[in-house]
Amino acid sequence: MRVFIAEKPQLAQVIAEALGGSRKMDGYFACGSDVVTWCVGHLLELAPPEAHNPTYAQWNAADLPLKLRPVKYQPIADTQGQLKIVAKLIGQAAEIVHAGDPDDEGQLLVDEVLVHCGNRSPVKRLLINDLNANTARKALGQMKDNREFFGLYQKALARSIADQLYGFNMTRAYTLAAQARGMKGVLSVGRVQTVILGLIVNRYLANRSHNAAYFYSVSASIALELGKAKAKLVLPADAAVDEKKRLIDETYAERVSQACRQAVAKVTQATVSEEHTPAPLPFSLLDLQVLMSRDHGIDAEKTMAITQVLRTKHQAITYNGSDCSYLSEEQFQEAPQTLDVLSQALPDLAGMFAQANSERKSRAFDNSKVTAHTAIIPTATKVDLAQLTADERIVYLAIVKRYLAQFLPPKRYLSAIVQFDVAGHVFIARSTKLIHAGWTVLEAENAGPDDDEQSSEANAHEDSPFDALAALCVGSIGMCDTITITKEKTKAPALYTEATLLKDLQRVAKYVTDPRIKQLLIDRDKGKKGEHGGIGTPRTRASMLVKLHDRGLYTVEKKKLVPTPVGLEFVAALPTIATAPDMTALWHEQQLMIEAGELTVDAFLDELERFIAHQVSNVDLSNLQVPVTPETPKLKARCPMCGHELASTTKLIACRNCAFKLYPEIAQKTLTFGQIETLLSQGKTGVLKGFKSKSTGKPFDAALRLNHEAKVEFVFNR
Numbered sequence: 014m015r016v017f018i019a020e021k022p023q024l025a026q027v028i029a030e031a032l033g034g035s036r037k038m039d040g041y042f043a044c045g046s047d048v049v050t051w052c053v054g055h056l057l058e059l060a061p062p063e064a065h066n067p068t069y070a071q072w073n074a075a076d077l078p079l080k081l082r083p084v085k086y087q088p089i090a091d092t093q094g095q096l097k098i099v100a101k102l103i104g105q106a107a108e109i110v111h112a113g114d115p116d117d118e119g120q121l122l123v124d125e126v127l128v129h130c131g132n133r134s135p136v137k138r139l140l141i142n143d144l145n146a147n148t149a150r151k152a153l154g155q156m157k158d159n160r161e162f163f164g165l166y167q168k169a170l171a172r173s174i175a176d177q178l179y180g181f182n183m184t185r186a187y188t189l190a191a192q193a194r195g196m197k198g199v200l201s202v203g204r205v206q207t208v209i210l211g212l213i214v215n216r217y218l219a220n221r222s223h224n225a226a227y228f229y230s231v232s233a234s235i236a237l238e239l240g241k242a243k244a245k246l247v248l249p250a251d252a253a254v255d256e257k258k259r260l261i262d263e264t265y266a267e268r269v270s271q272a273c274r275q276a277v278a279k280v281t282q283a284t285v286s287e288e289h290t291p292a293p294l295p296f297s298l299l300d301l302q303v304l305m306s307r308d309h310g311i312d313a314e315k316t317m318a319i320t321q322v323l324r325t326k327h328q329a330i331t332y333n334g335s336d337c338s339y340l341s342e343e344q345f346q347e348a349p350q351t352l353d354v355l356s357q358a359l360p361d362l363a364g365m366f367a368q369a370n371s372e373r374k375s376r377a378f379d380n381s382k383v384t385a386h387t388a389i390i391p392t393a394t395k396v397d398l399a400q401l402t403a404d405e406r407i408v409y410l411a412i413v414k415r416y417l418a419q420f421l422p423p424k425r426y427l428s429a430i431v432q433f434d435v436a437g438h439v440f441i442a443r444s445t446k447l448i449h450a451g452w453t454v455l456e457a458e459n460a461g462p463d464d465d466e467q468s469s470e471a472n473a474h475e476d477s478p479f480d481a482l483a484a485l486c487v488g489s490i491g492m493c494d495t496i497t498i499t500k501e502k503t504k505a506p507a508l509y510t511e512a513t514l515l516k517d518l519q520r521v522a523k524y525v526t527d528p529r530i531k532q533l534l535i536d537r538d539k540g541k542k543g544e545h546g547g548i549g550t551p552r553t554r555a556s557m558l559v560k561l562h563d564r565g566l567y568t569v570e571k572k573k574l575v576p577t578p579v580g581l582e583f584v585a586a587l588p589t590i591a592t593a594p595d596m597t598a599l600w601h602e603q604q605l606m607i608e609a610g611e612l613t614v615d616a617f618l619d620e621l622e623r624f625i626a627h628q629v630s631n632v633d634l635s636n637l638q639v640p641v642t643p644e645t646p647k648l649k650a651r652c653p654m655c656g657h658e659l660a661s662t663t664k665l666i667a668c669r670n671c672a673f674k675l676y677p678e679i680a681q682k683t684l685t686f687g688q689i690e691t692l693l694s695q696g697k698t699g700v701l702k703g704f705k706s707k708s709t710g711k712p713f714d715a716a717l718r719l720n721h722e723a724k725v726e727f728v729f730n731r
Contacts, residue, residue: 014047015047020051025042027141028141031146057089059085066079074185074186077182079185081181111127115140117172121166143387164607168604170614175204178618178621202591204597204600210592213514215584217574217581226255227261227263228255229501230246232245233273245440273435273436275494277490280489283482283486285427290451293418294338294339314556319405335385337387339382341380351391365455425448428445429482444483511574515554521534534598559664562663565580566579603617648666654668680704680706680707699716
């Protein structure tokens with residue numbers, strides 16, 4: 014018997030469809046002589062410290078550094094049943110087919126199960142990056158020996174164990190040091206999360222310590238036959254400029270003004286060209302999170318939860334954790350059916366669907382750029398928008414529109430660029446004229462800056478009339494009737510919003526001063542669209558932000574991320590290696606050596622343990638003065654849908670087993686811990702005060718209850 018082990022149930026179903034003749038059984042599909050089973054993400058987790066030594070259940074400084082090797086694994090509680098099914102099938106298999114996702118983590122999570130179960134059968138490797146039966150059929154004919162991927166498994170294994178060793182030891186060391194000073198709660202340290210906190214703190218400090226300086230912009234108003242053009246001075250190489258190439262010499266600006274005012278402006282270059290702007294690529298998870306946070310105030314963690322519901326409950330979208338913005342050739346072949354279903358389900362977009370051409374192949378459809386998963390797009394499922402919550406509709410429609418844009422015409426426009434010589438100084442004027450809006454009609458609401466640092470040049474060319482510039486040719490003459498010198502003050506680096514921080518986490522290498530480490534981070538992201546020396550993953554970044562917020566290390570004020578006093582002091586107390594991305598880069602270098610067989614996992618971990626021992630023995634929190642906010646209390650209530658354990662943060666209550674979600678903020682009122690416990694355990698609350706109507710802003714009182722779908726409803730006294 015051949016046993017396929019997929020990473021997720023959805024992939025198992027696709028493989029079963031590709032094999033043909035499948036019958037759904039308990040925890041697997043039977044396909045003739047083949048069996049297709051699945052993990053549910055990781056089925057195993059690294060055991061906690063107390064599994065290595067019972068005394069580790071209590072946090073004691075004398076136990077540090079913790080001895081957590083050799084590593085131990087334990088079943089994840091909520092998926093023990095599936096692990097038993099997979100283990101039983103492995104024991105019966107003549108051959109195993111490893112069908113984890115085609116990346117480090119996908120390799121690890123199936124291999125660790127095979128090792129845990131003591132598998133001795135030969136193992137093949139099946140690589141599928143698109144949940145599509147045609148893709149799966151093709152991949153079935155291209156399977157490889159899983160031994161070819163042993164290095165990839167070892168690389169992922171090393172990172173996984175290293176994160177546990179570093180996180181457990183450093184968190185206990187700093188937390189115990191803080192508690193010795195009378196603090197409560199946890200000061201957590203992690204390879205990625207502490208770097209995120211460091212970015213927030215460093216941006217805040219840069220903002221507060223900014224010393225304003227001045228720079229100058231020089232522009233000319235040039236009278237032409239068909240109107241006046243506004244042209245910007247092109248600075249010569251010897252001009253005094255700041256790091257952003259802005260003029261800082263006021264005297265120079267005045268000299269240009271005196272020389273050019275009322276002088277002849279002669280055209281030295283003039284071009285008019287037709288340009289086009291293609292549709293933006295479909296969403297990766299991070300790009301979707303950024304858009305939702307920036308334009309709709311839906312934070313990253315909530316966006317992740319919403320996409321999970323859209324995928325698992327409504328089957329409305331493809332895999333929602335993707336870090337990729339490209340699509341496969343098979344998805345292009347499926348486009349006519351998908352567009353047809355979407356057009357029927359979304360009559361409000363009928364005009365846009367009428368313009369769509371399923372034969373128009375955008376740059377998004379490129380097999381060579383697809384990574385472990387394809388971009389997030391809608392499925393060919395007819396979704397009833399009335400069954401979605403308001404936020405679910407916002408997220409779903411954004412995904413639909415971005416997909417639909419791939420089949421709409423590009424934005425087309427004429428671009429006029431004219432260069433003038435005025436008294437020996439060079440000025441440039443630009444203007445554009447729209448020919449066809451194309452896809453931009455659909456996504457106009459998404460236009461705009463990602464942050465508060467807008468370029469002073471952003472709209473300079475729009476002040477010139479297009480026809481006046483387009484009529485010019487080399488040798489044409491105008492008159493510089495006025496010169497304007499604009500004195501501007503430099504702005505402090507803007508505080509992060511969630512959206513701008515998430516974007517920056519894709520490119521933290523720019524903050525690294527060591528050129529070797531900078532290049533290591535950049536090389537690590539080679540081939541990943543949007544990632545340029547980043548840390549973390551789209552799935553983990555949002556959860557780490559929530560953890561840092563819940564532990565009182567930063568707050569949100571008018572969408573700005575502001576470190577708390579304890580967050581500031583904590584980062585100041587940590588060694589630079591803990592708050593900078595250097596460790597990720599250095600680990601990556603060693604993990605590449607592990608993958609190539611040039612370094613063993615044990616040798617890497619031995620060195621790490623020596624580093625950790627040095628760090629925990631040199632913890633210094635002598636300047637820490639502010640109490641740490643306690644962690645969120647643990648809920649006693651169980652999931653009202655399936656009865657499993659609930660995970661809770663200040664922003665989200667979520668089931669660890671099913672799609673149940675509860676957001677504590679309802680109608681602009683944040684429920685207390687006790688009110689949440691009552692609602693979940695009893696299914697209703699008493700009358701609560703302080704809700705506000707979204708449409709009118711008026712306050713109202715109401716009780717809450719969970720309906721038969723575990724959705725929250727208001728109950729009003731009649």
